[in-house]
Amino acid sequence: MTSVTFRDESPGGRATESFTVPGLPGELTVRELIRIRVREEVALHNAKPARRFHGLVQPDGAEADRDGYLLKEARKIDWESQAAVAERAFVANGFVMLVGDVQVEELDELVDLNGDPELVFIRLVPLAGG
Numbered sequence: 001m002t003s004v005t006f007r008d009e010s011p012g013g014r015a016t017e018s019f020t021v022p023g024l025p026g027e028l029t030v031r032e033l034i035r036i037r038v039r040e041e042v043a044l045h046n047a048k049p050a051r052r053f054h055g056l057v058q059p060d061g062a063e064a065d066r067d068g069y070l071l072k073e074a075r076k077i078d079w080e081s082q083a084a085v086a087e088r089a090f091v092a093n094g095f096v097m098l099v100g101d102v103q104v105e106e107l108d109e110l111v112d113l114n115g116d117p118e119l120v121f122i123r124l125v126p127l128a129g130g
Contacts, residue, residue, distance in 0.1 A: 031107040042079035
């Protein structure tokens with residue numbers, strides 16, 4: 001089992017958010033990693049719902065702002081809907097994902113997680129849905 005750090009960066013390379021998920025197998029697909037990332041960030045939000053959501057994709061009914069996404073009211077978010085939007089956004093080049101310094105390009109690409117890698121997500125366009 002390995003630990004993986006998920007980190008967001010601005011297109012200019014500034015780190016904005018990060019968190020670590022322990023206990024993952026040594027190899028997962030890009031799709032599985034995106035789903036794990038979204039599940040964890042939504043779980044953090046849902047544990048203490050607030051009006052602001054910090055995540056990879058914009059929830060339905062939220063407005064983007066510089067510090068995340070602003071919901072009309074504090075509420076829980078459905079992680080599976082968010083994950084589906086994130087998968088579509090990845091395919092449409094809404095964000096890129098780097099494993100170390102290497103960009104992954106396919107949802108079904110296997111990623112070697114041995115060595116506790118850092119996964120970097122860089123949003124290229126505003127994302128909506130979920």
